[in-house]
Amino acid sequence: MRSITRKFQLSFIVAVLAIAGLASCSKDNQGEVVVPQITAPGLKNGADTIYVGDSRVLSPTLADVKNPTFQWLVNGVEVSTDSIYTFTATERGNYTISYKVISGNSMALYYYRIKVEGKFENGFFLINEGWYTHEPGDVNFYRNGEDSVYQYVFQRNNPGKTLGTTTEYGAFFNNKLYLVSKQGAFVVADAATMKETGRIDQLPQNGNAFCGINNSTGLISTLDGIYPVNLQTLTVGAKLPGIDGQVGAMQKTSSYIFALTQNDGIVALNQDFSIAQKIGAADIGFAVTPDGTVWAGSGNKLLGINPQNLKIDTVTLPFNVYDTWGYWNAGMLSASTTENAVFIGKSEAWGSGGQQIYKYSVGNPASLQAPFITLPAGTEFYGAGFRNNPNNNTLITLSMKSGYGDNSKQNTLNIYDATSGALKKSVNYVGFFFPAIPAFN
Incomplete structure (x- = not known):
């Protein structure tokens, strides 16, 4: 059984009650009171954390009972009078399950505590391109602490629906997962259930990435420019003026929205989407460190952009960064959320592949002298390769x-400590998924 996590500290009460006036040994009573005993609750420590759709059988072990009757209540509402109760989780929340056994003139009580989390609440998602010409894109899910990957969770929770072709990008915004495919539908799914909440069947151009702006507006980058999307109605507006050609990653800050374009490099947009400044060439982007610096890469340089005045500091890398425009993906660049550090992958000439991640500790060029992480022999990155998990300070790598040929269906999910680089968990799974990017809520 799963242990209780997330500071879910519980106390449990076993209460034995004797009916007043019946516990004495006076001549007119009907015999000695025998108090029923709950010798084991049938659930370790009487507590558990489970997920929507899961069940737990509650079967207390009893002693000293004769002709007992039973009562089960969930949050104060009677649900059963059987000796055993099966609790099935249908909604998220904290549940108190009270159990009462009555035997003769006495009864015993026990209180269970069960926390129900969303099916996809305690983990992260792996966005997959899909097997081109064979399968559309889809989503896998990894639940923290487990040793397997849940596969095809979008299709399994949306029978009859599929994502588009080559699903290269997914990002959470306001508890919804926005999924962008290079061809076909732009899809929105609920973070807790993976149920589809809306879709645009076809974008004006092949899609690349999504950036949430506010509760009503997002931006979609495409093979030709950037398009605003109304998040309430899921309708696409007119292309933003002044930006043509392929656009990849986008990053919102309090002052500007940064866009990585093939024609003009990094473009800073004002909050009204007008162009503030064309900053210069870059091959991959973006990542944001806790100090607010926006990072990109170009050639053998790591570029640190001041998000207020748009000035750039450069750091020399021990290798060249390759662009991903030919077979676009989001690029192997991520940032820590606990320290001012940037992670950058050493890719092959076509913008993916490779085995090494370097970690630049801001202000310390010597931190780039050696790789921070090297994948196990015989494996290599695919797609965007890795991302920092902001929920627990780990680096999630996706490799094949x-x-x-058949090598491409041998996938490995590695979880590394983002501070030390130590490998914490390695999970193998099989399928022609062609992983694109991890996504975290």
Whole structure:
């Protein structure tokens, strides 16, 4: 059984009650009172954390009972009078399940505590391109602490619906997962259930990435420019003026919205989407460190952009950064959320592949002298390769067995400590998924 996490500290009460006046041994009573005993609750410590759709059978072990009757209440509402009760989680929340056994003139009580989390609440998602010409894109899910990957969770929770072709990007915004495919539908799903909440069947151009702006507006980058999308009605507006050609990653800050474009490099947009400044060439972007600096990469340089005045500091890398425009993906660049540090992958010439992640501790060029993480032999990055998990300070890497053909269905999810680089967990799973990018809520 799962242990209780997230500071879910509980206390449990076993109460034995004797009916007043019947516990004495006076001549007119009907015999000695025998108090029923709950010797084991049938659930470790009487508590558990489970997920929507899960069940737990509550079967207390009893002693000293004769002709007992039973009562089960969930949050104060009677649900059963059987000796055993099966609790099935249908909604998220904290549940108190009270159990009463009455035997003769006495009864015993026990209180269970069960926390129900959303099916996809305690973990993260793996966005997959899909197997081109064979399968559309889809989403896998990893639940923290487990040893397997839940596969095809979008299709399984949306029978008859699929994502588009080559689903290269997914991002959470306001508890919804926005999924962008290069061809076909732009899809929105609820973070807790993965149920689809809306879709745009076809974008004006092939899609690349999504950036949430506010409760009503987002931006979609495409093969030709950037388009605003109304998040309430899921309708696409006119292309933003002044930006043509392929656009990849986008990053919102309090002052500007940064866009990585193939024609003009990094473009800073004002909050009204007008162009504030074309900053210069870059090959991959973006990542934001806790000090607010926006990071991109170009050639053998790591670029740190001041989000207020748009000035750039450069750091020399021990390798060249390759662009991803030919087969666009979000790029192997991420930032820590606990320290001012940037993680950048050493990719192959086509913008993916490779085995090494370097960690630049801001202000310390010596931190780039050696790789921070090297994947296990015989594996290599695919797609955006890795991302920092802001929920627990880990680096999540997505890799496949090196080579082609059937090697491509041998996937490995690695979880590394983002401070030390130590490997914490490695999970293998099989399928022609072609992983694109991890996504965290």
